[in-house]
Amino acid sequence: MWKVKGIVAFVVFSCLAEGIYSRPEIRSQDPQWILELKLGTTNLGGLKPIINGISPVSCDSSKEKPSNERLNNTKEIMEKSTLNLVELDGSIYYFEKEKPVNYFEAMTFCKTNGMDLVSIETEAENEKLLKYIKANLNSFEHFWTSGNDLSAEGHFTWLATGEPFTYTNWKPSLPDNYDDEDCVELRNFGDGSYFWNDMKCMHSLNFICELKECTNFCLSRP
Numbered sequence: 001m002w003k004v005k006g007i008v009a010f011v012v013f014s015c016l017a018e019g020i021y022s023r024p025e026i027r028s029q030d031p032q033w034i035l036e037l038k039l040g041t042t043n044l045g046g047l048k049p050i051i052n053g054i055s056p057v058s059c060d061s062s063k064e065k066p067s068n069e070r071l072n073n074t075k076e077i078m079e080k081s082t083l084n085l086v087e088l089d090g091s092i093y094y095f096e097k098e099k100p101v102n103y104f105e106a107m108t109f110c111k112t113n114g115m116d117l118v119s120i121e122t123e124a125e126n127e128k129l130l131k132y133i134k135a136n137l138n139s140f141e142h143f144w145t146s147g148n149d150l151s152a153e154g155h156f157t158w159l160a161t162g163e164p165f166t167y168t169n170w171k172p173s174l175p176d177n178y179d180d181e182d183c184v185e186l187r188n189f190g191d192g193s194y195f196w197n198d199m200k201c202m203h204s205l206n207f208i209c210e211l212k213e214c215t216n217f218c219l220s221r222p
């Protein structure tokens, strides 16, 4: 009997401790999707339908689509989206250049269109984006990515995937956290020189959305 009571007490204490010490700070100015993340009522891996009639891409590895079906899905999205999507080596991006917004508004825009702010995980992806920007958008200086160190200063992660940075392309001497900068931009420093910089999240910048089929993070889930 005492053993049962002990187990019950332990469970109750654990739940209380979880509530007291682990609950993220909820701020009224947070966008709805951030509130949902903090409250655990949404799943970052899930994608909303981009257009009526197109199913969201599943991140359940057991339901991974064959490559030809993925290609058809990509083509369908390219044909039907009202956004001016760009396909670069099989990946789909959206470059916002008309309406600069803060980091949170940029992520909200991407997510409500079935995408995420871009995560630049490899040198090949960075080069691919730069090649397109240099050829088409070289008059634009700033683009938000999904990178930030909001949760722990100096520890940068991609919000879209939850993964820490592995590949980076910081300008030398950056990130500098100047006046508490926590969100990562891809920036034209002039003369065709593009690097990453940490920037204050509330600045209004252009941004890049990325349509991810499914991340390694999702696929590694049981």
Ligand SMILES: [Ca+2]
Pocket (backbone or CB within 6 Å): 149, 153, 154, 177, 180, 181, 182, 183, 198
């Ligand atoms: Ca910072």
Ligand SMILES: [Ca+2]
Pocket (backbone or CB within 6 Å): 174, 175, 176, 177, 178, 181, 197, 198, 199
């Ligand atoms: Ca900086």
